[in-house]
Amino acid sequence: MSSDDTPEKSGKPEPIEEPEQQRAPEGPSGQADKGDEAEKAPQPDEAAASEKPDKPDEVSRPERPEQPDRSEQPEQPERPEPAPPEDDTPEPVTSAEEPAGAGPLTGRQRLAKGLWPPRLTRAQLIVALLLCVLGLGLAIQVRSTNDSSALRGARQEDLVRILDELDNRTKRLEDEKRRLENQQSELESSSNQAAEARKQTEQKEGQLGVLAGTVAARGPGIQLTVSDTKGKVEADMLLDAIQELRAAGAEAIQINNVRVVADTYFSGAAGRVEIDGKKVSQPYRFKVIGKPQDLEPALNIPGGVVQTLEKEQAGVAVARSEKIIVDALRPAKRPDYARSSSQ
Amino acid sequence: MIAVLGLIVGVVVGLFVRPVVPTVVEPYLPIAVVAALDAVFGGLRAMLDGIFDDKVFVVSFLSNVVVAALIVFLGDKLGVGAQLSTGVVVVLGIRIFSNAAAIRRHVFRA
Incomplete structure (x- = not known):
């Protein structure tokens, strides 16, 4: 601290050319100096902290104004001594301004002096150059921070x-x-x-x-009509006809309104034939889907169905057709016991 | 006065010319700017104190910039670049504030 104070104070004689005269009135208007001093009193602490870049002062200063340095330092202890008695005068501020013309310049005056008459000195030029560099850097940085994404910086x-x-x-x-x-x-x-x-x-x-037999079927086939006016056609004859037709490749068969399927059964006596428990009356109309060229000869073979039926004096008519519709349906029945063995 | 003009000229040039900064220097520019600001405030305060010396100012300006950039560079090499640059900014900020306080005391007497 104190080591920093010295450059602060020893710096004061820096503008030593003028202060030679300025110092003179110091003695008389010691109280004016006091005003300055009172204000500057808190500063040296900050100066110690903040004026580090100026530390070279210690090196550069003593070389030049060695003399005033020594003459100044003894002065400093003197100043506080005359000050205390004058402390009661409550006008340090006003009095500080009065000697401004002659006494040490206040900071404000120095600023004004440095600002207004623009002097083209070496110091000004150098400082201007450095400040120019600073402004350049500042502008570049602000620009680069502003104008692009956060990635740039x-x-x-x-x-x-x-x-x-x-x-x-x-x-x-x-x-x-x-x-x-x-x-x-x-x-x-x-x-x-x-x-x-x-x-x-x-x-x-x-x-x-x-x-x-759960869906209707259609296709080519034959229609076989057995008219049994005398009631002589028995169930097994109809069954024979069915067998013969199946052997000839019949794919869907219906007799009157009953669909003939795998579990169809024939029962009843001649003239009262029942198919699947439903009574079927003559004439029995077979609608058979299959290949007509196979079905018709199968019925007409000697000793076959047609001949057997005619022997019983029943009227038999076989007609080929390209469009037979088998539309009698049976409800789908779910087997109670049989299960698929593949599952 | 001329110094202030220099600052203004620098800002204007920087804003309108859009100079390209080499990428090597780019990460150190903000720290260098802050360090230079610190030097400028110190110089302004010294001027108000009446102890301004251009030589000291030049040396402190350049050394501030160089040292700040060096610290950041070193931090980058050590892998603590972000933390070190934060530290540098904090220190410089404290100094700028105390200098600004002294300047304020000079200018406004308060």
Whole structure:
């Protein structure tokens, strides 16, 4: 502290050319100096802290004004001594301004003096140059901070970190994208498979429905009409006809309004034939889907169905047709005991 | 007066010419600017105190800038660049404030 004080005070004689005269009135107007002193009193502390860049003062100053330095330092202890008695005068401020013309300049006056008559001295030029550099740097910095993203002012390591983070993020997102794409293609293929399976299932359902008699069927085939006016046709004759037709490749058969399927049974006596428990009255009309060229000869073979029926004096008519509709239906029945063994 | 003109000229040039700063210097520019500001405030205070010396000012200005940049550079090399530059800014800020207080006392007498 005290070591810093000395350059502060020893600095005072810096403008030593003028102060030579300024110091003179100091003695008489010691109280004026006191006013300055009182104000500056708190400063040396800050000066100690803040004037470090000026420390070279210690080196540079003593070389030049060595003499005044020594003459000044003894002065300092003197000043406080005359001061205390004059402390009661409550006009240090006003009196500080009075000797301004002659006494040591106040800071304000120095500022005004330095500002207004613009002198072209070496010091001014150098300071101007440095301040110009400072302004340049300031403007550049403000500009670069303002006009672009936060990345511009960022340090190298920060940039590297940010870049790393972005890379990681990109990788993560790409991974996720790949995963989602895989999922999408999987779902698409599975939905394709599902659609395919459904199509096949529907086809199969249609086929099975035709076999089980749960859906109507149509196609080429024959129509066989057996008129039994005398009531001589028995159930087994109808069954024979059915067997013959099946052997010839009949795919869907209906007699009057009864669909003939795998579990169809014939019962009853001649003239009162029942099929699946339903009474069927003559004439018996067979609607048969299959290949007509196969079905008709199968019925007409010698000793076959037609001949047997005619022997019983029943009227038999066989007609080929390209469009036979088998529309008698049976309800789908769920088997109580039989289960598919493939499941 | 001429010094103030110099400052204004520098700012204007910097704003309108848009000089390109080499990337090597870029990270040290803000710290250097703050250090230079500190030197300027110190110089202004010295002027108000009547102890201004251009030689001291030049030396303190340049050494402030160089030392500040050096500290940051060293911090970068040691991996504590951000913390060190914060420290430098804090120290310089404290000095600027105390200098500003002294200047204020001179100018406003309060």
